[in-house]
Every structure is written in C-alpha cells, then in structure tokens.
Amino acid sequence: xxxxxxxxxxxxxxxxxxxxxxxxxxxxxxxxxxxEGLTRRSVFISNCYxxxxxxxxxxxxxxxSLTVKGKPRFADFNLVPAGWGASxxxxxxxxxxxxxxxxxxxxxxxxxxxGCLNHLxxxxxxxxxxxxxxxxxxxxxxxxxxxxxCRFLKELDLQGSQVEFRxxxxxxxxxxxxxxxxxxxxxxxxxxxxxxALESLVARSPNLKSLRLNRAVPTAVLAKxxxxxxKLVDLGTGLVAQSNNAGALPSLYSAIQQCTSLNSLSGFWxxxxxxxxxxxxxxxxxTCLNLSYAPMFRTVDLIGTIHQxxxxxxxWVLDHIGDxxxxxxxxxxxxxxxxxxxxxxxxxxxxxxxxxxGLVAVSSGCRKLNSMLYSCSRMTNSALITxxxxxxRITSFRLHICLHGSVDAVTGQPLDEGFGAxxxxxxxxxxxxxxxxxxxxxxxxxxxxxxxxxxxxxxxAGDSDDGMIYVLNGCKNLRKLEIRNCPxxxxxxxxxTHRYEAMRSLWMSSCDITLGGCRSLAAAMPGLNVEVISQxxxxxxxxxxxxxxxxxxxxxxxxxxxxxxVSIL
Amino acid sequence: MEESSMKREAMPRLLDLIPDEKEWxxxxxxxxxxxxxxxxxxxxxxxxxxxxxxxxxxxxxxxxASSREKRVHQESPALSxxxxxxxxxxxxxxxxxxxxxxxxxxxxxxxxxxxxAACGKELAxxxxxxxxxxxxxxxxxxxxxxxxxxxxxxxxxxxxxxARGRGAAAPVVGWPPIRSFRxxxxxxxxxKQPPEPQIGEADAKAVLDCKKSPLVKINMDGxxxxxxxxxxACDSYERLSLAVKDLFHGFLQVQRDPSKVERTQQxxxxxxxxxxxxxxxxxxxxxxxxxxxxxxxxDVPWNVFVxxxxxxxxxxSSELSxxxxxxxxxxxxxxADIRYMFRLPKLSHS
Numbered sequence: 058x059x060x061x062x063x064x065x066x067x068x069x070x071x072x073x074x075x076x077x078x079x080x081x082x083x084x085x086x087x088x089x090x091x092x093e094g095l096t097r098r099s100v101f102i103s104n105c106y107x108x109x110x111x112x113x114x115x116x117x118x119x120x121x122s123l124t125v126k127g128k129p130r131f132a133d134f135n136l137v138p139a140g141w142g143a144s145x146x147x148x149x150x151x152x153x154x155x156x157x158x159x160x161x162x163x164x165x166x167x168x169x170x171x172g173c174l175n176h177l178x179x180x181x182x183x184x185x186x187x188x189x190x191x192x193x194x195x196x197x198x199x200x201x202x203x204x205x206x207c208r209f210l211k212e213l214d215l216q217g218s219q220v221e222f223r224x225x226x227x228x229x230x231x232x233x234x235x236x237x238x239x240x241x242x243x244x245x246x247x248x249x250x251x252x253x254a255l256e257s258l259v260a261r262s263p264n265l266k267s268l269r270l271n272r273a274v275p276t277a278v279l280a281k282x283x284x285x286x287x288k289l290v291d292l293g294t295g296l297v298a299q300s301n302n303a304g305a306l307p308s309l310y311s312a313i314q315q316c317t318s319l320n321s322l323s324g325f326w327x328x329x330x331x332x333x334x335x336x337x338x339x340x341x342x343x344t345c346l347n348l349s350y351a352p353m354f355r356t357v358d359l360i361g362t363i364h365q366x367x368x369x370x371x372x373w374v375l376d377h378i379g380d381x382x383x384x385x386x387x388x389x390x391x392x393x394x395x396x397x398x399x400x401x402x403x404x405x406x407x408x409x410x411x412x413x414x415g416l417v418a419v420s421s422g423c424r425k426l427n428s429m430l431y432s433c434s435r436m437t438n439s440a441l442i443t444x445x446x447x448x449x450r451i452t453s454f455r456l457h458i459c460l461h462g463s464v465d466a467v468t469g470q471p472l473d474e475g476f477g478a479x480x481x482x483x484x485x486x487x488x489x490x491x492x493x494x495x496x497x498x499x500x501x502x503x504x505x506x507x508x509x510x511x512x513x514x515x516x517x518a519g520d521s522d523d524g525m526i527y528v529l530n531g532c533k534n535l536r537k538l539e540i541r542n543c544p545x546x547x548x549x550x551x552x553x554t555h556r557y558e559a560m561r562s563l564w565m566s567s568c569d570i571t572l573g574g575c576r577s578l579a580a581a582m583p584g585l586n587v588e589v590i591s592q593x594x595x596x597x598x599x600x601x602x603x604x605x606x607x608x609x610x611x612x613x614x615x616x617x618x619x620x621x622x623v624s625i626l
Numbered sequence: 627m628e629e630s631s632m633k634r635e636a637m638p639r640l641l642d643l644i645p646d647e648k649e650w651x652x653x654x655x656x657x658x659x660x661x662x663x664x665x666x667x668x669x670x671x672x673x674x675x676x677x678x679x680x681x682x683x684x685x686x687x688x689x690x691a692s693s694r695e696k697r698v699h700q701e702s703p704a705l706s707x708x709x710x711x712x713x714x715x716x717x718x719x720x721x722x723x724x725x726x727x728x729x730x731x732x733x734x735x736x737x738x739x740x741x742x743a744a745c746g747k748e749l750a751x752x753x754x755x756x757x758x759x760x761x762x763x764x765x766x767x768x769x770x771x772x773x774x775x776x777x778x779x780x781x782x783x784x785x786x787x788x789a790r791g792r793g794a795a796a797p798v799v800g801w802p803p804i805r806s807f808r809x810x811x812x813x814x815x816x817x818k819q820p821p822e823p824q825i826g827e828a829d830a831k832a833v834l835d836c837k838k839s840p841l842v843k844i845n846m847d848g849x850x851x852x853x854x855x856x857x858x859a860c861d862s863y864e865r866l867s868l869a870v871k872d873l874f875h876g877f878l879q880v881q882r883d884p885s886k887v888e889r890t891q892q893x894x895x896x897x898x899x900x901x902x903x904x905x906x907x908x909x910x911x912x913x914x915x916x917x918x919x920x921x922x923x924x925d926v927p928w929n930v931f932v933x934x935x936x937x938x939x940x941x942x943s944s945e946l947s948x949x950x951x952x953x954x955x956x957x958x959x960x961x962a963d964i965r966y967m968f969r970l971p972k973l974s975h976s
Contacts, residue, residue, distance in 0.1 A: 134800030191805075217807065245807065350811060353934070355925035377927050399808060401927040432802065459802050490803075516801065542798070 066092050076101050095119060102126065103561055105143055105167065106586065109613045110151030121160045122186075123152065127167035129564050129607055130514075131539060133191065136566055136605065138592060140620045145169045145192075146176075153180035161186040168192070174199035178206035185237075186212040196221035197248070204230035211264075212240040222248030229254040233261065240267040244293045244324060244350075247271070252278045260285045269293025272326035277305035283312035291345070292316070294324035294335075313338050323347035323373075325354070333362050340365040344392075349373040349399045360385050370394045375401040376410025376432055383415030387422025396423070397430040400459060413440035413466070420447040428453040435466040436493055441475025445482035454479055455490035461517040461542075464494045471495055477502035480510070490514035500524035504531020514539045525549035529556050536560050542567040547574030550606075554581050562609040573599030575606060579626035586611045587626045588619070844870065844938035847909070847945065849877045857932045863924055870911065870940060910943045 070093055073079055083093040099122040100113060114120070127143025145167045152159050159181045169192045177184070184207045189195075197220060203213070204227055220243075228251055231238065236258070243250075250273045259265060259282045267290060270279070274295025283289070313319075313335050320342045336343070343366045348354060352375055359374065360382045369390040376398050378386075386393065396419060398411055413436045420426065426448045436458050465472055472493040480486055480503050487509055491499065495518035503510065504527035511534055519525065525545040528535070529552055538560065546569035557563055557578075572589065576599065579587040590605035615625040845852040853873045860866040911923040913935040920939070923931070 131800065133805045134803050135806065136800045217805070219807075349808075352811065352927050352930050355921070357925055375927075377925075400802060400804060402929065432804075457802050461798065461801055514803075516803075541800075 063088065063092055067096055070096050074099070098122060099161075100124070104609050104611075105145075105148065106613060106616050107561075107609060107611045110148045111155070112612065114151055114155035118155070120156060121158065122163075123148070123159065123161065124163040124165075125167065126165045129539070129562060130166075130537075131541065131564055131566070132166055136541070138590065138622060141590070141623065142616065142618050142620070143167045144173075144618065146173050149173050149176050149180070153177075157181060158183055160184060161188075163188040163190070164192055165190040166192065168194040169199075170194045171196055171199035171202070175202050178202045181207070183209060185209055186214075188212065188214040188216070189218050190214070191217040193219040196223045197225075197227045197246075198223050201227035201230045204228075204232075208232050209237050211237050213238070214240060214242040215245055216242055217245055220246050222246070225249055225251040225254065228258055231258055231262075235261045235263065237264060238262040239264045240291075241265070242267065242269040242293065244269040244271050246273075249273045256281050256285070262286075265289065267291035267321075269323065270295040272296045272324070275305075276309055280305050280309040280312045283309070283316055287312075287315040288318055289316055290318050291321035292319055292324075293347075294322070294326075296326050310334060310338065317342070319343075321345035321347075321371075323350070325351035327351075327353050333358050336362050337365060341368065344368055345371040347371075347373040349375055349397065351375070352377070352401050356382060364389045366390060368392055373397040373399070375399050377401045378411065380411055380415040380418065383411060384418045384422075387418040390423060392425060393419075393423040394425050395428040396426060397428075398432050399430075400432045400457075410434060413437045416440055417443050417447075420444040424448065425450070427451055430455040430457075432457045432459065434459055435463060436472060436475070437465045437467045438470060438472055438475035438478075439467070441472065442478040445475075445478040449482050450485065451479070451483040452485050453488040454483065454486060455488070455514070456492055457490070458492045461492060462494045463492070471498075473498040473502070477506075480507040485509055488512040491518060492516060494518075496520050497524040497527070500527040504528050507532055509534055511535060512537045512539075515541070515543055517542045519543045519545060522546055522549035522552070526552045529553035537562055537564075539564045540566070540568060544569055546570055547577070550574050551577060551581075554578060557582065557608055558584050558610045560610070562607065564605075564607050565603075566605040568603075568606075570603050570606060571599060572597065572601045572603055575603055576626050578608070584610055584612075586615060589624050589626060590622060591624070592622050842913075842935055842938055844873065844940065846874050846877070846940040847942045849874060851877065855938065857935065862928055863931075866923070867911070870938075874940065908943060909940050911938065911940055913938050 066089060070079070070082060070089075073082060076099075079093055079097055083090045094116045096119065097117045098120055100117050100120050101124045102108065102113065103126050105125050105127045113123075125145070125148055127145075128137055128141060131137060132141070143166060145164055148164075149162075152162075153176060157180060160183055162177070162181075162184065163186070167189075169189060174195055177187070187203060187207070187210065192215075195218075200213075200215075200220070201224075203210070210231075225248070238258075241258075241262075248271075250271060252274070255270075255274065255278060259268070265286050266288065268282070268286065269291070270282075270293055272295060276296070279295050283292075316339065319339050322336065322339070322343060322345070325348060336346075340362075346363070346366060346369055348359065348362075354375075354377075356377055356379055359378045363369070363372070363374075363378075363382070364385050367389055370392050372386065372390065372393060372395070374382075374397070378398070383398075386396070398415075400410060411431070411433045413433065416431055416433070416436075417440045420443065424447065427450050429448075429451060430453075433456070436456065441456075463472075464470060465475070472491075473496055476489075476491055476495065476499045480489065486507055489503070489507065489510060489512070491514070495515075497520045500519060500523070503513070507513075510532045513528065513532070513535065515538075522545055524543070525540070526549055528538070529549075535556070541564075543565075545565065550565070550570050551574060553563070575587050575589055579585070585608055588607040588609075589603050590607065591603065593604070619625055841854040841856050843852050844855050855866070855869055855873060857866070860869055912920045913923050913931070914920050914937040915934045916936055923935075923938070926934075
C-alpha cells in the first residue's frame with residue numbers, strides 16, 4: 058500500500074506503550090518518526106547527560122510522563138564524590154517551559170533542591186505523580202510546597218532519598234477537605250512526624266492504596282490509620298510495639314484484620330518479635346514482604362513468620378535468617394519470584410549469615426525464582442552449578458560474597474565454573490553481578506553465553522585485559538558495564554571503542570587505565586563523554602593512572618556543570 | 627620447558643576464541659551452530675572448550691580436587707604470579723595460562739611464603755580487631771567463620787591466603803556493596819530509640835538512660851553473687867561466652883567440693899562454659915530485654931543484641947523448659963491469647 062494515512066498510524070501507535078517498541082517504530086521511516094514523536098506520552102531518559110532537555114521536548118511535544126536517571130549506580134556505594142552533578146534543575150526548567158501539562162515526573166539518583174521542588178510545584182498544576190528514588194538535596198520544606206500546590210497529586214514516593222528534616226508541618230499541607238492521594242511513601246524520612254497530621258491525612262484520602270511510614274510513627278497511630286484505611290494494599294509500618302506502645306497492640310491487631318486487601322508489607326524498623334502476630338493475620342494474602350530494615354527480628358521469629366506466608370512472591374530479608382531459615386523458605390514459599398538477602402552487619406569480616414547451602418535450598422524449592430540478590434559469607438562452584446540447573450529462568454542474579462576475592466569454600470578454586478554455569482544455563486539472564494575470586498575464564502564464559510546480558514557488575518575479578526575484551530566482544534546486548542578494582546588496562550578499554558556508543562555507560566574505577574588511554578578513546582569517539590573523576594592532584598601526563606572513569610554516549614556534548622574534579626576529555 | 631610449550635600450544639587456541647571484529651567464532655564453525663549443539667554441561671565439545679580455557683595445568687585431568695592438590699604440590703616451587711602480594715597456589719594453574727611471570731625458583735616460593743606469612747599476620751590483626759578470632763592458624767585466610775567446616779581439603783594445601791591481592795585486608799570503599807542507609811541501619815536501629823518527641827516522652831527518657839551504660843548485670847544459677855559484664859568490650863557471642871566464663875569460673879571452683887582434684891574441675895568448667903550458647907551444655911545463657919522477657923542468647927545480630935540486652939543470666943539447662951519462656955513460646959502464647967480474645971463475638975476490644 059503506497060499511502061498509509063497518518064491518522065491510522067497514529068491510532069495504531071497509540072496502543073504501543075513500551076519504550077523499546079516505540080523506539081523501533083520510530084526508526085521505520087521519517088513519517089513514522091514524526092508521528093511517533095508527536096504521540097509519545099511517556100519518555101524514559103536513562104542518563105540525564107545523554108541528551109539536552111530541550112531536545113527531548115522538541116521531539117516529544119506531547120509528553121506527559123518523564124523519567125530521568127542521573128548518577129552512575131556506583132554512587133550508591135560512595136564511589137562518586139559529592140557534587141558530581143545530575144542536577145534536576147535543567148530538566149524541571151525545560152519542562153516548565155515546554156510542557157506545563159506534565160503529569161508524572163520520576164527521578165532517580167539526581168540532586169533535587171528545594172528551589173527545584175518549588176519550581177515544580179508552581180509550574181505543573183496537573184502533576185499527579187512525583188517519584189524521587191535515591192535523590193538528595195531537598196528538605197521537608199520542599200515537600201510542603203509540593204503538597205500545598207499540587208492539588209491533584211496521586212503519588213508521592215521518596216524511596217531511598219535523603220531528605221533534610223526541617224519540621225513536621227509538611228503533612229498538614231496536603232489539600233483539604235480531601236486529597237487524591239493513592240500512594241505515599243516517606244519511609245526514608247528521618248525525623249518526627251505529626252501524628253495528628255498523619256491521621257487526618259489518611260482519613261481524608263479515600264483512595265489511599267499504598268502507604269509507607271517512617272520509623273517515627275508509633276503503634277497507636279498505625280492502629281488508627283489502619284482503621285481509617287482498611288483498603289490499603291501496601292503498607293510500610295512505622296515503629297511497632299516498643300514497650301510504651303504495648304497497650305495499642307490489641308487495637309492494631311483488630312485493625313489489621315480488617316485490611317483484607319493488604320498484600321505487601323515492609324518497614325518494621327526496630328520492632329522486635331511482636332510483629333509476628335500481625336503478619337499472621339494477613340499471611341494468606343501476602344505477596345511481598347520486606348523485612349530487610351528490621352535487624353531486631355530474631356531468627357526464630359523470622360522463620361516462624363515466613364513459614365506462614367505461602368503465597369509470597371517477593372521476599373527481602375537480612376542474612377541472619379540463616380541457612381535453616383532459607384530451607385524453610387524453600388519449603389513454604391513455592392511461589393517465590395524474587396529473593397533478596399542483605400547483610401545484617403556491614404562489617405565484612407564479621408559476617409556469619411547465610412552460605413551456599415541456603416542458596417541451593419532456595420533454588421531447589423522455589424522453581425519460579427527469577428531474581429536473586431544474595432549476600433553470603435562463602436560460596437562454592439557446585440552450589441552455583443546446582444542453582445543454574447534448578448532455576449534456569451533467572452533474569453537477574455547478583456551474588457555478593459562479603460570478602461572480596463573469596464575462593465570456592467570447598468575446593469579452593471576460583472568461582473569461574475559456577476558463574477559460567479549460571480550464564481550458560483540461564484538464557485534470559487539480563488543482569489549479573491559477581492564476586493569472589495574470578496579469573497579471565499569467567500569473562501570468556503560470559504562473552505560466549507550471556508547473549509541477553511544487559512548489565513554486568515564486576516569487582517576484584519579478572520587477570521588481564523582479555524577478560525574485559527571477551528565481554529565487550531561477546532555480549533551484544535550489553536548496556537551497562539560497571540567495573541571496579543580489576544586489572545584491566547588501556548588495551549581493554551580501547552578494545553571496546555566501537556561498542557560504547559551502543560551502550561548506555563561504562564564505569565571503571567581502580568583499574569589499570571591511564572590518562573593516555575582515556576584520551577585516545579575520547580579522540581576516537583566524539584560521540585562519547587569520557588569523564589575522568591580524580592581527586593588527587595598530580596599532573597596531567599598520559600601515564601597517570603586514572604582513579605575513576607565514566608564513559609557514556611551523548612548527543613549533548615561535554616556537559617557544562619562538571620565540577621573541578623571531573624575532567625571531560 | 628614443558629610449561630612454556632604447553633602455553634604456546636594453548637595460546638593459539640585462546641586467540642581463536644578471541645573474536646575479530648566481524649565474528650565470534652569458536653574453533654571452526656559459526657557461533658550459532660556451535661552453541662546450539664551444546665545442550666548440557668556434559669557435552670564433549672564443551673569439556674574440551676572448558677579445558678582449553680588456558681588451564682594448561684589441568685588439561686589432562688578431571689576436576690578432582692585431590693589430584694589437583696597433588697599437582698599443585700608438585701608444582702609448588704613455581705609460584706610467583708603477577709600480583710603482589712598474596713595469591714592462592716591452587717589457582718596457579720589457571721593463572722599460568724594468562725600470565726607470563728612463571729618462575730620455577732625455590733627462592734621465589736620461599737619469598738611467597740614469607741610474604742604470605744606477613745600478610746597472614748596482617749589478616750590476623752584485622753581479625754582481632756573485628757573479633758572473629760578462631761582462625762589464628764598462622765597464615766590461614768580470613769573467612770569463613772564459625773559456620774564453615776573447620777577443615778577442608780583446600781586449606782590443607784599449606785598456608786595459602788585465599789583473598790586477592792588488591793586490598794584484601796584493608797577495608798575497601800564501597801565494599802560490600804550495601805547502600806549507606808542500610809549500613810547505618812543496623813547501628814542506628816540498635817542505638818536509636820524513639821527519636822524526636824512523640825507520644826510518650828517519659829518512655830523516651832527511660833530508654834535514653836539505658837543507652838548510656840554498657841555494663842549489664844549477670845547472674846548465674848547457684849551463685850549468690852552477681853557480676854557485671856561490659857558488652858561493648860566483647861565483639862561477638864564467642865567473646866561474651868569467654869567473658870562469662872572468666873567471671874564465674876572462680877566462683878564455681880570455690881563452691882565445689884574442695885577435695886576434688888583441681889584439674890578435673892577445670893576441665894569440667896571448660897565444658898560448662900563452652901556450651902553456653904548452643905544449649906547443649908549444663909548451663910545456658912539467656913538475656914532479658916527492656917520488656918522483661920527472657921530469650922536465648924544468639925538469635926539476633928550481635929549489635930542488635932548489645933543494644934537490647936538489659937540483663938544476662940546463666941541458667942541450668944534443665945530449668946530452661948520450666949522457668950524460661952523462650953521467644954517462640956512467647957509468640958505462641960500471645961497468638962493464642964489474641965486469637966482467644968478475638969474469637970469472642972463483638973466484645974469490646976481495648
């Protein structure tokens with residue numbers, strides 16, 4: 058058919074919502090590119106410096122939902138110095154000018170100031186959803202401005218952000234007589250919360266489905282909240298049952314019984330064992346349980362609790378659950394899809410939590426597992442091989458053995474064979490994070506077998522440049538490569554020269570690359586920003602070792618807000 | 627020599643596996659075909675492939691740990707590897723395929739040993755400060771701690787540090803990869819009490835008082851005099867157990883029949899105190915928290931225990947089932963209680 062009306066294309070594209078599908082559609086021809094651009098409502102920018110905000114708005118004038126990610130992921134582990142960048146200001150400015158009808162804004166690992174929030178609040182009257190994941194730079198004053206001015210706000214989610222506490226008043230700023238709030242998450246907030254304001258807010262939010270409180274909210278308040286919001290689906294408790302609150306327990310238990318829709322539970326904080334009766338009431342419906350903020354739980358209570366939750370699909374827990382606890386998980390939670398074990402004690406040498414036995418047990422019991430984050434003190438190749446055989450559906454596998462460079466605890470070998478089995482058997486593996494003693498062999502396996510791999514995180518692994526070369530040459534779908542403390546040098550870096558434009562970013566820290574190598578890369582590929590983050594002075598000669606390197610593709614050229622310790626080559 | 631010729635043999639195969647720009651070719655055959663043939667881990671092609679991955683020392687053998695050990699023992703003089711200072715000798719074979727620095731010198735080996743010994747001591751110092759103190763076997767490596775099997779074939783291979791050279795002993799920035807709010811979680815939740823003025827200020831005050839002194843009272847069954855123990859000085863449950871033993875050891879001696887031989891007494895005391903934590907000995911260690919419940923020591927992470935334990939007791943194990951209500955029992959009792967409460971139709975709940 059030589060002529061295909063634009064309106065038809067537009068209508069059809071309206072049903073296409075996935076970013077990747079839309080990206081593919083826009084590549085068909087100029088007409089489709091234009092139509093797709095005009096009709097796209099939701100844009101996902103995975104690196105805030107990859108493109109200028111103005112350009113985004115020029116191409117997608119009708120966008121209603123914007124997601125932007127900022128700092129590299131290793132910023133979570135203090136590897137990126139403060140002041141590196143990723144300010145949300147340019148994005149909010151551009152949005153305010155081009156797109157005042159914005160409805161959703163999601164930011165991850167960006168610096169958001171109170172001024173920025175103020176600007177947001179006054180520029181987007183229609184804002185429905187504000188999600189700030191792992192952001193920083195703002196305070197409760199900024200939240201107050203948002204609450205006051207965004208009258209139609211449905212979702213305010215501060216997951217993992219660092220918020221400066223400047224008062225409790227922000228909760229009272231939400232609209233009266235009723236709000237449209239469906240989801241409110243302030244679990245990360247340090248600082249007190251006004252009980253009255255909170256109770257009143259929940260009482261006037263009839264649509265509230267998800268509520269995550271911070272640890273300043275005591276039991277009595279929680280009980281009242283649950284009584285006025287029995288339709289809650291997702292609850293993050295406050296501080297439950299300290300001794301002074303024991304009197305409120307019966308009302309809490311009775312309130313919880315009314316919450317028949319509750320299927321997701323988190324929080325607990327300093328709560329000791331009293332929590333288990335609470336979970337008991339809702340265990341039949343529970344699909345998500347996050348006990349990873351609760352180091353006060355005793356192992357025996359953890360086990361008793363989880364044993365009752367037969368329909369659990371997502372479980373986050375601390376490692377003092379032990380192997381015995383994981384065996385209980387394996388026998389009780391057969392629907393489990395995602396398991397995350399975090400270390401209860403960050404002190405590397407003192408960790409005693411779980412071992413490879415727990416991992417094997419879970420893999421043989423929970424056959425539907427597709428996502429694992431496992432922090433343990435030891436591992437063996439045979440355990441990993443068994444896991445690979447049992448759970449071939451895994452798409453995300455992250456193993457953190459607390460002491461880096463650990464060998465197979467039984468044979469003393471490196472863990473190459475184990476991880477090799479994982480990448481080979483789990484054909485759909487998209488995310489992999491490795492630890493333990495690893496030689497270049499494991500990278501060869503990854504290059505050979507991990508076809509779908511998109512994110513690879515490597516630390517203290519490899520013997521020579523070959524390792525990185527195998528991965529760069531083999532994994533065609535690789536998007537993010539994060540490397541730290543590996544012996545990869547300039548040869549390895551430059552081997553991927555033509556790969557980096559197809560990837561989102563590359564991070565290398567404490568490796569063997571020099572300034573000369575980075576300069577060569579920058580010269581060869583003008584479409585990449587090659588950022589060298591270095592806090593030590595020491596001259597700029599080519600032989601100088603580079604502490605931290607962050608390479609990402611960009612259409613925006615070198616960024617102009619780079620601080621002094623970042624040099625863009 | 628034999629090794630270098632094997633290496634030379636191995637190198638071309640490795641280069642075959644390193645792809646050129648256009649294709650990712652294995653030894654002959656297109657990548658897709660090659661890969662689709664491999665169905666399971668046991669296929670021959672894969673075995674050959676795996677063995678050729680630059681492990682010249684292992685080409686001829688099945689991955690049997692014992693034979694590998696023997697091989698390593700034979701090849702032990704040729705140790706020096708690319709990275710200072712510590713390397714595991716069992717992985718020598720793997721590394722040799724990739725590194726050129728193989729020196730078959732006895733001196734090199736001795737230097738390695740000396741270095742390993744020095745590093746082992748470093749590690750030992752680290753361990754002391756972190757108080758996981760069971761692994762003082764000279765150069766033997768840090769983890770795994772108490773849970774791991776005490777003797778494995780790997781560790782029988784001489785003194786071989788397991789950790790990698792790159793800053794293994796020193797604390798590393800950002801490792802293990804835990805986000806900072808999680809790192810602070812254990813310590814702050816242990817020390818953090820209801821933070822700002824909320825409902826119940828009197829309780830906050832009471833709780834703050836408890837935070838100050840780390841000395842907790844400890845009593846033992848059958849001994850009229852109570853003692854105090856400094857939890858902050860002990861870094862782990864094992865240390866606590868030792869401290870308890872020190873405190874009460876003398877008393878037990880005094881109390882026993884003086885006609886008994888001292889040696890047997892000491893032996894008996896050792897036995898008593900070594901089983902405090904696992905409940906299998908004559909005595910068991912329990913603690914009381916702020917709410918007055920008694921619980922067995924050992925269930926929660928150490929730092930959480932330090933902040934919540936208000937009193938300790940050493941009870942006779944035989945009395946446990948009678949007097950002590952363990953945590954799970956408490957939970958069951960309460961559950962039963964509440965279920966009973968709420969089964970009654972429409973009575974007023976408090």
